[in-house]
Amino acid sequence: MPTQPGLPLALALVVLLVLAVAASFVGRLHQQTKIATAAGRALLQLALVSLVITAVLSHVAWSALFALVMFGVAVFTTTRRIGAPRAWPWAALAMACGLVPTLTVIFVSGAVPWTGASLVPIAGIVIGNTMTAHSLTGRRTFAALRDEHGSYEAALSLGLTRAEAIGEVIERHLPEALVPGMDQTRTVGLVTLPGAFVGVLLGGGSPLQAGAAQLLVLVGLLAAQTITVVVADRLIRSGRLLPADLQASLRV
Known part of the structure; x- marks a missing residue:
């Protein structure tokens, strides 16, 4: 059943937040x-979205x-x-190529x-996952370029x-950005029941319809994330999608 305010x-939210904070404190994170x-932020953002979502979903143009x-x-x-805010056009390009x-x-x-009503949730899921793939790509490859500068030289x-030199350093790290999506796809129905599946069920759909919707989303995410990682790789190798310190150290 849907959760009611x-x-x-x-009480549940307060207790869960206290648990998270306490665990971080005890673990010295x-x-x-x-x-x-x-x-x-999640509370404020979801409250704001709840206020505007009805109007947004009523028209495709507003949803877009x-x-x-x-x-x-x-x-x-x-x-x-x-750590590359100035490279936002190239980040947008990589994500858009997947999205x-x-x-x-x-x-x-x-x-x-x-x-x-279909565009907003589907787009939101795909956008969020391409963002994750892009962030993992950048964090893994940029760390490698810093730690393995001697290999680059x-x-x-x-x-x-x-x-080619950049590629020699970062190539083996690229698949790591796809691990979360691959794991989710491999274990769906066995370990997790993701949002699309549960959403269709709560909306009155049959288990078969829920499974079909979730499969479409998962395969779509694999496509979007893989394309995003590939395009980001090309942009990194070309020197366009790099933070300032790496542009200097790699003499881009």
Whole structure:
């Protein structure tokens, strides 16, 4: 049954937040403030979304605009997560290359109706997961380029181009960005029942319909994330999608 706002929900949220903060304190993770801040932001953001979502879902044009806002926030978030805020156009390009064809196939095929009520949740799921893949790509590859700078210089000394030398360092780290999506797809129905499946069931759909919807989402995410990682890789090798310190150290 859907969760209803009220005292039981408030108590559950407070207890869960206290558990998270306490675990961080006991484990000396020093994330207490960030955990509390994240929870507070989630509360405010979801409250705001709840106020506007009805109007947004009533028209496809408003839903598309809302999806663009979500995409903009995702680009803003990932560029700061990877420490390359000035490279936001290239981050947006990498994510859009994964997002656009995936959503096009989903809606043009007729597998999902072209309505505001369908566009916002599907776009939100795909955008969120492409953001995750992009962030993991940047964090893993940029860390490798910093830690293995000697390997980069050695590759250059052997006559490799700059792009080839960067590729020698980062190539083996790229698949790590796909691990969360691959694990979710491999274990769906056995370990987890993701949101699309549960949402269809709560909306009155049959288990077969829920399974079909979830399969569409999972395969779509694999496509979107893989394309995003591949495009980000090319942009990193070209020197476009890099933080300032790496642009300097790699002489881009």
